[in-house]
Amino acid sequence: MAIAAIEILDLEKSYLVGFWRKRPKLALRPLRLTIEEGEVFGFLGPNGAGKTTTLKLLMGLVFPTAGTARILGMDMDDPRVKSQIGFLPEQPYFYDHLTARELLNYYGQLSGIPSKERSARVEQMLARVGLSDSAGIQLRKFSKGMLQRVGLAQAILHDPKLVFLDEPMSGLDPMGRREVRDLIQQLRQEGKTVFFSTHILSDAESLCDRVAVIHQGELRGVGKVAELTSETQGKVEIVFYANAKKVPAALTALGAESRFGGGNMVNSVLPEAQQEAALDVLRREQLKLISLTPVRRSLEEYYIQQLRPAENEEIANKESFKKELRQEASRKGVGV
Amino acid sequence: MNSNVTGARIGYIAFNTFREAVRDRVLYNLIAFALLLSGAAILVGEISIDIERLVVVNLGLTAISLFGVVIAIFIGIGLVSKEIDKRTLYTVLSRPVRRWEFVVGKFFGLTGTLVVNTFFMALGVFLALVYVAHKFEPMDVWVLAALYFIVLQFFIVCALALFFSSFSTPLMSAIFTFALFVIGNLSEDLRGFARVTSGLGGALATLIAYAVPNFSALNVISQVAHGDPIPGRLILYNTAYTLLYSAMAISGAVLIFQRRNLK
Amino acid sequence: MKMTPTRRVTLAATAVLLLSAFGSVAATHAIDHQRTNSVSEQALYFRSTKVLRRLSLGYTGLLADIYWTRAVQYFGQQHHNDSGDFRLLSPLLEVTTELDPQLLPAYQFGANFLAPKPPNGAGLPGAALALTQYGIAHNPDQWRLYYNLGFIYYTELNDYAKAADAFRRGAALPVTNDFMPILAARMAQHAGEFDTARMLWFTTYQSTKDARIRQNAVEHLLALQVDEDITRLEQVIEKYRARTGRLPSSFGDIEHAGFIRGTPADPKGHAYLLMPDGRIQVEDPQKLYFITKGLPPGAEPPQPPHEPQPDLK
Numbered sequence: 001m002a003i004a005a006i007e008i009l010d011l012e013k014s015y016l017v018g019f020w021r022k023r024p025k026l027a028l029r030p031l032r033l034t035i036e037e038g039e040v041f042g043f044l045g046p047n048g049a050g051k052t053t054t055l056k057l058l059m060g061l062v063f064p065t066a067g068t069a070r071i072l073g074m075d076m077d078d079p080r081v082k083s084q085i086g087f088l089p090e091q092p093y094f095y096d097h098l099t100a101r102e103l104l105n106y107y108g109q110l111s112g113i114p115s116k117e118r119s120a121r122v123e124q125m126l127a128r129v130g131l132s133d134s135a136g137i138q139l140r141k142f143s144k145g146m147l148q149r150v151g152l153a154q155a156i157l158h159d160p161k162l163v164f165l166d167e168p169m170s171g172l173d174p175m176g177r178r179e180v181r182d183l184i185q186q187l188r189q190e191g192k193t194v195f196f197s198t199h200i201l202s203d204a205e206s207l208c209d210r211v212a213v214i215h216q217g218e219l220r221g222v223g224k225v226a227e228l229t230s231e232t233q234g235k236v237e238i239v240f241y242a243n244a245k246k247v248p249a250a251l252t253a254l255g256a257e258s259r260f261g262g263g264n265m266v267n268s269v270l271p272e273a274q275q276e277a278a279l280d281v282l283r284r285e286q287l288k289l290i291s292l293t294p295v296r297r298s299l300e301e302y303y304i305q306q307l308r309p310a311e312n313e314e315i316a317n318k319e320s321f322k323k324e325l326r327q328e329a330s331r332k333g334v335g336v
Numbered sequence: 337m338n339s340n341v342t343g344a345r346i347g348y349i350a351f352n353t354f355r356e357a358v359r360d361r362v363l364y365n366l367i368a369f370a371l372l373l374s375g376a377a378i379l380v381g382e383i384s385i386d387i388e389r390l391v392v393v394n395l396g397l398t399a400i401s402l403f404g405v406v407i408a409i410f411i412g413i414g415l416v417s418k419e420i421d422k423r424t425l426y427t428v429l430s431r432p433v434r435r436w437e438f439v440v441g442k443f444f445g446l447t448g449t450l451v452v453n454t455f456f457m458a459l460g461v462f463l464a465l466v467y468v469a470h471k472f473e474p475m476d477v478w479v480l481a482a483l484y485f486i487v488l489q490f491f492i493v494c495a496l497a498l499f500f501s502s503f504s505t506p507l508m509s510a511i512f513t514f515a516l517f518v519i520g521n522l523s524e525d526l527r528g529f530a531r532v533t534s535g536l537g538g539a540l541a542t543l544i545a546y547a548v549p550n551f552s553a554l555n556v557i558s559q560v561a562h563g564d565p566i567p568g569r570l571i572l573y574n575t576a577y578t579l580l581y582s583a584m585a586i587s588g589a590v591l592i593f594q595r596r597n598l599k
Numbered sequence: 600m601k602m603t604p605t606r607r608v609t610l611a612a613t614a615v616l617l618l619s620a621f622g623s624v625a626a627t628h629a630i631d632h633q634r635t636n637s638v639s640e641q642a643l644y645f646r647s648t649k650v651l652r653r654l655s656l657g658y659t660g661l662l663a664d665i666y667w668t669r670a671v672q673y674f675g676q677q678h679h680n681d682s683g684d685f686r687l688l689s690p691l692l693e694v695t696t697e698l699d700p701q702l703l704p705a706y707q708f709g710a711n712f713l714a715p716k717p718p719n720g721a722g723l724p725g726a727a728l729a730l731t732q733y734g735i736a737h738n739p740d741q742w743r744l745y746y747n748l749g750f751i752y753y754t755e756l757n758d759y760a761k762a763a764d765a766f767r768r769g770a771a772l773p774v775t776n777d778f779m780p781i782l783a784a785r786m787a788q789h790a791g792e793f794d795t796a797r798m799l800w801f802t803t804y805q806s807t808k809d810a811r812i813r814q815n816a817v818e819h820l821l822a823l824q825v826d827e828d829i830t831r832l833e834q835v836i837e838k839y840r841a842r843t844g845r846l847p848s849s850f851g852d853i854e855h856a857g858f859i860r861g862t863p864a865d866p867k868g869h870a871y872l873l874m875p876d877g878r879i880q881v882e883d884p885q886k887l888y889f890i891t892k893g894l895p896p897g898a899e900p901p902q903p904p905h906e907p908q909p910d911l912k
Contacts, residue, residue: 577627587613
């Protein structure tokens with residue numbers, strides 16, 4: 001069995017929030033997760049869910065209150081780990097007064113790349129992220145997108161086996177996002193493991209082999225993207241051109257839910273069983289069919305599903321919190 | 337050079353710190369101001385006859401000392417607190433760099449910056465001195481001793497700036513460091529006071545008097561202005577003291593930084 | 600306990616911290632010793648108080664306190680070194696009082712230690728007078744300053760008229776010491792008497808909290824007692840000789856003759872010695888300071904030992 005790239009073993013992080021009771025705030029509940037070598041793994045969750053906390057724990061920037069992790073078979077405290085991993089933090093910030101080239105060279109020095117190879121490697125990276133022309137400009141003049149690219153360059157500069165990316169698409173325009181996506185695909189082809197966190201589901205859907213959903217510090221679900229989205233829901237979607245923006249009554253009678261797209265295009269979703277009957281309607285009305293596809297559950301739906309129990313929990317928490325308040329107040333004889 | 341060695345990494349961090357500092361325009365403004373002051377010293381000296389040399393040395397060295405401390409504090413704290421605040425540190429620490437190497441590297445980068453800085457400011461003072469005295473006197477060699485002590489002073493200030501930056505916000509670090517600079521200049525008087533006070537007050541005063549950095553012994557500006565020699569023993573002891581005190585502050589910084597959760 | 604790299608660093612850093620902490624304290628000691636002489640010299644590079652005031656950026660009170668501390672330190676140090684050189688004391692006190700004219704302890708210190716001759720003081724009664732008069736000019740309602748003035752005139756300059764005048768002015772203040780009017784009166788007629796001197800030193804003792812000044816006053820009071828005792832004893836011996844035609848051979852003789860009762864002893868409990876030539880001598884001159892009588896012929900008046908300098912711990 002191949003060594004897992006990352007083995008997270010009950011990693012936990014709590015902070016002491018200094019309120020009137022000093023209750024510990026659990027930023028990350030004991031997390032148990034394994035990421036296999038060579039896969040692109042998506043870590044999904046809303047803002048504040050614990051994604052960045054997890055990454056910081058794995059990077060050794062923050063220390064766990066309990067639990068541990070193994071990275072590439074080594075203990076996460078092992079200094080040898082660092083030479084095999086790359087990290088792109090969210091909204092990175094670099095040394096203002098260095099040029100891109102100088103920065104990469106510095107990072108190369110710190111990563112232990114021998115000086116002979118270093119300059120060649122730096123140029124290579126710059127080219128790869130499309131910054132060759134701007135290599136001599138000081139970073140304080142860089143746009144957000146350019147900074148992100150520098151960030152990516154420094155993450156893969158030393159050819160690490162495992163790359164951690166925290167919201168790699170944030171702040172990028174569609175072109176930039178496309179480039180990052182391509183880069184991640186390349187990395188996968190090179191056999192690297194990529195672990196990235198995001199809240200943009202379409203990216204995750206198109207890039208990841210597996211995903212995990214995290215909410216309020218707790219892991220809600222893990223699974224292969226292919227499996228999670230393969231589930232059909234017993235529906236089909238028909239796209240066709242309508243006459244004068246009118247949906248044939250017969251279609252609606254079959255139980256179709258329709259909406260209008262651009263021009264005269266109509267999207268209708270109806271039960272799978274009515275598929276043939278729907279096609280008959282179109283032929284009768286002489287309406288042009290564009291496409292017929294089974295409806296799959298989207299990752300978005302899976303995601304929202306995983307989140308939902310939490311919302312109820314949130315409400316429940318609020319209730320118990322209010323009850324505690326009331327109890328505390330009555331104990332002290334104060335009105336609430 | 338084997339790039340994977342601790343020493344190499346410390347060296348790279350130090351050099352990078354130096355580079356960052358040098359490119360920061362704040363540095364130049366402060367140096368320019370100090371040089372201006374040296375120039376002003378010449379004018380002041382010309383107003384009062386026979387003490388031009390005295391004024392140039394006094395004013396020049398004091399300017400170097402004070403501005404140097406300000407630079408040490410601003411850049412020292414800027415380079416560390418800001419780095420932690422702005423998360424440049426994340427990408428640095430994701431590499432095979434130990435946290436303690438980072439602290440030590442920063443220290444050497446900072447002190448290196450200040451030494452170079454002092455060199456240029458001292459050049460200004462010596463030029464002013466030659467201008468007013470028209471030649472070098474043998475007693476001018478003691479000005480070098482005073483400058484050496486000023487550099488030692490910077491070492492301690494940098495170490496303190498780093499120490500506070502390891503756990504405090506930039507503003508508070510600056511305030512604490514500056515406060516210690518002021519109190520440290522009175523440390524000899526503090527010890528005198530501690531000696532004649534008894535009881536709890538005396539114990540407390542003694543503790544503080546030895547804990548604050550001994551800047552009073554590093555300030556020999558008045559003496560060299562009058563041309564008095566500086567005993568070799570004092571130079572030796574001050575050097576030893578600076579090394580020890582800086583080591584203390586830096587190791588404190590390392591210990592704190594080791595276990596710090598980075599926001 | 601697993602020795603992770605982190606733990607190794609923690610241990611090493613802790614060791615460095617502790618060792619260098621101790622080391623820096625040791626180095627501070629060495630530096631202080633090295634700099635002992637230069638500190639006060641250096642302190643006076645700024646002789647112009649005007650400049651000092653400007654430099655202190657308004658914190659003249661603090662600066663005055665610092666100079667005051669240095670003055671006291673300097674004196675103690677010079678005393679301890681037995682150098683007899685107190686030339687910086689006057690300038691230090693001048694600067695102190697010019698920065699803060701209301702720093703009364705400085706005038707007190709000056710009166711007690713600027714005026715007397717070395718090694719007990721700087722031997723500058725003129726400077727002491729000037730300082731005290733400056734103090735009076737700025738604090739005209741402080742009786743102690745007038746007392747100090749009278750004290751200097753009386754003890755060091757033997758100018759009883761001026762001393763009386765000073766005491767009188769002090770006695771006229773709304774808030775004053777009970778002894779002031781008495782001292783003023785005594786100056787006129789009984790200036791040279793033991794009782795007057797005793798009253799003076801007692802007033803000094805009683806009116807200050809400074810341990811050094813008090814100790815000094817006590818030594819003087821004891822010396823006065825000895826001087827008085829010996830003067831009386833020598834008078835008695837004279838009477839004895841007048842009556843019997845010869846010198847007594849022991850105190851027993853005198854006692855027999857009814858002039859004294861018991862064997863006289865000095866305030867420290869040692870019996871006086873009756874010398875063959877009729878003089879009285881103290882048993883151990885080294886223990887009685889400031890005495891002017893009862894010393895072996897040709898001996899110098901003994902000086903108090905240097906109080907153990909609260910040493911550089």
